[in-house]
Amino acid sequence: MSSNANWCKWARFLLTIIAFFLLGFLIGWVGRPCVNISPMKPQRIGNKLLNEMQAENIRIYLRNWTRFPHLAGTEKNLQLARQIQKQWKNWGLDSVELVHYDVLLSYPNKSNPNYISIIDENGYLIFNTSFFEKLPPGYENIEDLVPPFNAYSPAGIPVGDLIYVNYARTEDFFQLERELGINCTGKILIARYGKIFRGNKVKNAMNAGAKGLIFFSDPADYCAPGVHPYPEGWNLPGSGVQRGNILNLNGAGDPLTPGFPANEYAFRLDEGIGLPKIPVHPIGYKDAEELLRYMGGVPAPSEWKGQLNVSYNIGPGFKDSYSSRKVKMHVYTRNEVRRIYNVIGKIRGAVEPDRYVIFGGHRDAWGLGSIDPTSGAAVLHEAVLSFTKLMKEGWRPRRTIFFASWDAEEFGLLGSTEWAEDNAKLLQERGVAYINADSSIEGNYTLRVDCSPLLYQLVYTLTKKIPSPDDGYEGKSLYQSWYDKDPWTGYKEAPRIRKLGSGSDFEAYFQRLGIASGRARYTKNRKFDKFNNYPVYHSAYDTFEVVEWFYDPSFKKLLAVAQVRGGLVYEIADSIIIPFDCRDYAEALTNYANVLYEQAKQHQLQLNKYQVSFDSLFSAIHNFTRIAIDFHKRLEKIDITDPLAVRIVNDQLMLLERSFIHSMGLPGRPFYRHIIYAPSAHNKYAGESFPGIYDALFDIANAADERKAWREVKEQIAVASFTVQASAGTLVEV
């Protein structure tokens, strides 16, 4: 071969090599994904997680944790915390800490029990209410069940005439004072539990000038028709009493350290906020009947009448020959700073460890606490187990997940609020979502979800993947049974989802910090079941058996709730794009504004006179809607292999809920800072939309200064308009 041909051959060889080198280089360069990818596909992991969860496990936790009371601030509840900590550690969470705070709690005086008596004109006791509930069968030996009381009641022994005030709602006092002309000043009031949060009732009673308040559970509100009292059925027995705190904290957490965690160097107020000023005590309906039997005065309106065998007179005082008798309250409850313990477990996110999803529920209970809260705590526990099983196969969520077993929820959401205060900066900057895990059941009819509109679509998608536990829905989805049993009316073709109010540990996360939140549980048939909560709520009879015998013998409903809650946590923590839909917020805002506008239009004269217009609000919502639609169009086209592009839109999604927070809070309620939602000022449990406007419009006809009242409406419309407008701004392409 000539050297020329040889050279040619080598050149060809070299060129080929170079070509293939370049080809390789190119494929390597282009092909390298710039994002960490989980070893398993998200869809598969999600299903695996749901399938990991076992009804039987939930049953076992519930059984084990409800043998003794575990009241906040007691050794038993600390022991339970340690047990949970140990289990979570063993299962393999990255870290599990006990985080403590020293908060103001409240307990009856053990050597001086609380009760209420009827006394005659000489002061002799004619009748005393019982000190304790009869212990349920199987629990006769438990020693530390706290007797019925209302936490934070001041001590006091007021004596006076009784007035029956129905549910002690705002409207009840309006009726009492305006229509019936009855003055409550200096009287002892007796109110039935139900409809609204008991703390609101106490506030109303204080405002009315009462010197004491007695709560009772009326059978009309705490017994379902045709159902036996526990243990034969799930109704409240006559000796059963609902415990509960009577604070008006408005989101402050520990009454002595509002805004700050109750740590060792915290500054403690001389006088706590939200504390009631009058003695308050709860009784069962057996005792209530004795107090109400001989009441005098006018008969109560028919809607005020419950199902006791008495005439429901309003008073004041007793009638006829009983009229010299008085009612005397004996309350010796004391407030005390004690240590509480949250259990905080963590899985560090693989890709975005600085983004947090929080899954939390309380552990403390008034008594045995089977439904409240252990049916929730057991579900949380099973979720932790399932997540840790996935971790053993090498999985790790994209974002960090916190699991929290809160303490002292029953004393005013203290554990969760103090932790939120302790970590406010991190949570504001990094919190993607909060999923609550309080009581998993309040009935066995269908699913109930309360959540931010951002979560609607995710809830629907997820429930379509979860099997329905309902009879007659074998092989169908939870979505299907839920939709059939509780559809929206005239809003969306989907199951109804409710607004978040308060009454459980999501409060600080949603209403104060603006972290998208949700809660899910099984509920009763709200159309027909007119009783309140579930009958044995906060009584000695909230036992393991009430769940196993009556509510969910197969534990399938608890399992479905576990799958909903755990599934939400999983999807939010592991999806590349946070699975929020802003368009549902737009629709919700429109709906809320329409409702308020319709209400305001009933005062067209004043709207004109004081130049109050909703135009700016509708215009802002219109912009929000348009921008939300555009945002999701862009989202569809995003390059999910571009880590910064993904982070940028995820930040927008995460921070949208935050954009509704006004740093100074709602008028007079600095810790309720969400402009779109707040617990109702008249009932903490209920969620209110555009609360600033709603509250300004409430009872405007009776305002002392009409101009001032309408200026307030105008101001609140401006605040809401600006907030919505600014929120829309956060979704604009950056």
Add this chain to the structure above:
Amino acid sequence: MSSNANWCKWARFLLTIIAFFLLGFLIGWVGRPCVNISPMKPQRIGNKLLNEMQAENIRIYLRNWTRFPHLAGTEKNLQLARQIQKQWKNWGLDSVELVHYDVLLSYPNKSNPNYISIIDENGYLIFNTSFFEKLPPGYENIEDLVPPFNAYSPAGIPVGDLIYVNYARTEDFFQLERELGINCTGKILIARYGKIFRGNKVKNAMNAGAKGLIFFSDPADYCAPGVHPYPEGWNLPGSGVQRGNILNLNGAGDPLTPGFPANEYAFRLDEGIGLPKIPVHPIGYKDAEELLRYMGGVPAPSEWKGQLNVSYNIGPGFKDSYSSRKVKMHVYTRNEVRRIYNVIGKIRGAVEPDRYVIFGGHRDAWGLGSIDPTSGAAVLHEAVLSFTKLMKEGWRPRRTIFFASWDAEEFGLLGSTEWAEDNAKLLQERGVAYINADSSIEGNYTLRVDCSPLLYQLVYTLTKKIPSPDDGYEGKSLYQSWYDKDPWTGYKEAPRIRKLGSGSDFEAYFQRLGIASGRARYTKNRKFDKFNNYPVYHSAYDTFEVVEWFYDPSFKKLLAVAQVRGGLVYEIADSIIIPFDCRDYAEALTNYANVLYEQAKQHQLQLNKYQVSFDSLFSAIHNFTRIAIDFHKRLEKIDITDPLAVRIVNDQLMLLERSFIHSMGLPGRPFYRHIIYAPSAHNKYAGESFPGIYDALFDIANAADERKAWREVKEQIAVASFTVQASAGTLVEV
């Protein structure tokens, strides 16, 4: 050749090809950087930017923009806004918008000028102060120079006896009331300008019960020794008067819309906040001499005496045969809602468009406004030109830069505060830094920088790259001349940097929103030059010529200021890792806490009695220090090709300043929300550290309720401790 050999040859060939393909692939895979990199190296771009800036350009802008007054709320200032908008657009910013707000401004009544008279017992005028300043040479034809007034003074014509109150500081009133036993109730006070913000003086006068207040510029405070009055020199002439607003806004912005932007649907208060309640009017020293000449009462203490040819008696009232004469103020100033215009230009960031650096300064002036603010506005303009020149070469910063020409700064920082309110959510979430561009010179001695400790190291590094404009420092760095002329004493081996207070547009960004901020200007020799501000401040004599003839004939000092400000903006916007150093914050915190502790220790008895301890604060600072050091150790090892790793630490750096914000603000000052810094409650211009503790400790000896006062100290220590502790938490590895 045998087919076997042939096969062998082919196999070898194929294997070689595959090997090279794989090699190429590997290099491609590994080599691809997962981050966008600017086409030029950062170091080179930074230098290029500094070199682009021209002293001559700055001179030209200053010349062009100071031919006419451009007062906020006037057509002239809108025209200037449009001109700037057009120029910035032409130069190539991505967008330039005029953003308007309708805010409360204040103007003299054109047909009823303000003045002050001395009247005799029959009410006849003996003497009137002048209506106008004599116009400076070259500007005799300008028509719309607003006459001297104090913006937002209520109209009123109080008559009364005069009391001389020195600078009207807190300590002056203490001395007056406690040592000299003089009661100011119902009197007209006369105070010299200087030392503190005039709004604080007005507040003090109101608190003392005065019914009017007259300001004058004493030659002791507004004339440098041996310098001629303008136009022969740069001292204030006798007819010169300092204008200025007298609000006590405490960061609220537009007085009618605190907390919200003054847009078309904003809710406006009936009564604005921070408005003075007594008439206030400023005069020059020629007129002041007439008012002070015959004053009676005790002689002023020697430190109270200025350099007028009068005896500086305190009063009340005139002496001897003049004692029946009174002083009468004639103030007809009116508040009015008018439209103001910010010019907002933007360069969209190439990599992190959702991270913002803001470079802003005001455009409005009381008169011709050459030093204040045009020496700043011209520097901002030149920076915009330089940035856009780089863009023409294909460069684009990593982060978004906003350039802002603010309106109505002179009326209480209104333009910048309204924009901050309008964009609060975005700024909180995305704001990395704010660099201020007010007056570039208040002297020609050396550099002055006030900034967050996060910026210290960057300021030092940058000034080492900028040539010193000082005589005798040819070939040396700005750092060198600055260090020689104004070193820290006993703190750091570096030039002194001061705390941010208020008095310019960074306020809302730093004190309210917690965005790391800085300002830089050339200053006088603060050791020797005892006069206030610069003498012609806010007078008719702040002309182009005062700069060109006296302060900076070569415009090199303005150029150096441009390079410092522009260089800071560049470095923060374009560095991959945000160039903040948290360790300097740790050092500053330690220093501030030590100073307060030393002060508190003077009350050891009470510290013990009320159990007030600084331990929690020192412990928190200790933690902060340790965590900051660890953070920077990790930062050194970070993989800058990992976009998420970089974003995560950058978020920590960005949000550190934010972590010092307490959402509810300082006690009584809801818009000053930075727990580490605030404008002094006694002088808005000065920065105070740990203001909550400082204010609680201030004057504690005179507190009415000692226990309450010390409980307040204790509370503020707890707030500061928790804030520092929580801030440290944000720097922990996520």
